[in-house]
Amino acid sequence: PSLPASGDVLRSTVQQHASSTRTESRHGGPESIPAPPAHDPAAWALVEKLSYPNAVAWLGAQLAAGLAHAHQRGILHRDLKPANVLLTDDGVPMLLDFNLAEDTKLRSQYGGAAIGGTLPYMAPEQMAAFARLDGETDGRSDVYALGVVLYELLTGKRPFPEPTKGPLREVVERLLSDRRAGPPSPRAANPAVP
Numbered sequence: 756p757s758l759p760a761s762g763d764v765l766r767s768t769v770q771q772h773a774s775s776t777r778t779e780s781r782h783g784g785p786e787s788i789p790a791p792p793a794h795d796p797a798a799w800a801l802v803e804k805l806s807y808p809n810a811v812a813w814l815g816a817q818l819a820a821g822l823a824h825a826h827q828r829g830i831l832h833r834d835l836k837p838a839n840v841l842l843t844d845d846g847v848p849m850l851l852d853f854n855l856a857e858d859t860k861l862r863s864q865y866g867g868a869a870i871g872g873t874l875p876y877m878a879p880e881q882m883a884a885f886a887r888l889d890g891e892t893d894g895r896s897d898v899y900a901l902g903v904v905l906y907e908l909l910t911g912k913r914p915f916p917e918p919t920k921g922p923l924r925e926v927v928e929r930l931l932s933d934r935r936a937g938p939p940s941p942r943a944a945n946p947a948v949p
Contacts, residue, residue, distance in 0.1 A: 758911050758945055762810030763803040769842055798846035808909060808948050814848050815905045821850045822901065826894040829860040833892065835900035836876045837907065859893075874918045874926075876900040879934045886927040906938060910945050914938030 759765045802810045818840065825832060832839075834855040841849045855871040872881060878899035881892045906914045915933045918926050942948045 759807045762805035766799050766803045811908045817848045822897050831857045832897045834872045836873045876903045909941045
């Protein structure tokens, strides 16, 4: 219901929910996964000393480094969103689900890959290419999506209104119009943001 005030609260929230992780057993019923053993990993030790905005900035820097690693190898994620970020037991954020990723080294051989992603996190150019069903994106679209994720972490909400119903081209035009206006200041939603 409220945003954390510190990295320590972020850590305790993540650890509190780690013990409730569930999976399906081989017999089809739910099966609890035991919580990992308690330990004092370096990443969490750092995060718990930070203010919440600084903890978010640290998480963002780690994710940006992961994106840079992929981009240096010609890989675009193209669907960065909170559901595709995992915090390990050690507190290290990891990028997941490269299902919509594109290997840009293969563009000349196979042409551009189909554009996809999750509308609320898409960069304007990715959204326009998605609506036209053609075009190419680059690493900047992943960086934009990371910015939306960080905004959401800092404020508890996305920077732009949710997509509305209607024909895809009309929805995309409304979303592009919202993005042209720019996001509201995160400080308006969270005064702790410097």
